[in-house]
Amino acid sequence: MKKSVIISLVTIIVMVLGISIAMAATNQPGSETDPVVTKSYVDSKTSYxxxxxxxxxxxxxxxxxxxxxxxxxxxxxxxxxxxxxxxxxxxxxxxxxxxxxxxxxxxxxxxxxxxxxxxxxxxxxxxxxxxx
Incomplete structure (x- = not known):
C-alpha cells in the first residue's frame, strides 16, 4: 500500500514538471505568444x-x-x-x-x-x- 502511494506521488510530480516545462517552452521571446517589440513602439505607447x-x-x-x-x-x-x-x-x-x-x-x-x-x-x- 505504501509503495503504491509513493509511485502515484512520483508519477504526479513527473507529470506536473513535464507540463510546466512544455508550457514554458511555448512562450519563447519573439514567438507569437510573446512578441518582441521595439523601443520606439514602447515609447510611442508610453511617452507624451x-x-x-x-x-x-x-x-x-x-x-x-x-x-x-x-x-x-x-x-x-x-x-x-x-x-x-x-x-x-x-x-x-x-x-x-x-x-x-x-x-x-x-x-x-x-x-x-x-x-x-x-x-x-x-x-x-x-x-x-x-x-x-
Whole structure:
C-alpha cells in the first residue's frame, strides 16, 4: 500500500514538471505568444510629446489620444453629441468649455474631438492627432 502511494506521488510530480516545462517552452521571446517589440513602439505607447500651438490652431485627437494642457488657454471641441473626457474631474467638456491646465483629457474616438488654442499654448500629447 505504501509503495503504491509513493509511485502515484512520483508519477504526479513527473507529470506536473513535464507540463510546466512544455508550457514554458511555448512562450519563447519573439514567438507569437510573446512578441518582441521595439523601443520606439514602447515609447510611442508610453511617452507624451510636447506640442506647441499658436492662438486659433486646433488639435484634433485620434482614438485614445491623451492631452494635457501645460500652459496657455484652450477650449474643448466636441463631436456634436459628446465631449472630450476630462479624466481629472470626471466630466465631459463640450465645445467652448475651458480646459484646465494639468488636467488629463481623453479623446475616446476618432470623430473630431480635441481642443482649440485661445492663446499660444503648450500641450503634452500621447497618441495620434492632427493640427489644423
Amino acid at each position: 510629446s510636447p506640442i506647441s500651438l499658436t492662438a486659433g490652431q486646433k488639435l484634433i485627437g485620434g482614438e485614445g489620444a491623451e492631452i494635457i494642457l501645460r500652459s496657455g488657454e484652450a477650449t474643448a471641441i466636441d463631436n456634436g453629441a459628446n465631449g472630450v473626457s476630462d479624466l481629472t474631474v470626471g466630466t465631459d467638456l463640450m465645445t467652448g468649455s475651458q480646459v484646465a491646465t494639468n488636467h488629463l483629457l481623453l479623446v475616446p474616438r476618432n470623430d473630431g474631438r480635441g481642443i482649440t488654442a485661445l492663446t499660444d499654448i503648450w500641450v503634452m500629447v500621447r497618441g495620434t492627432y492632427t493640427i489644423k
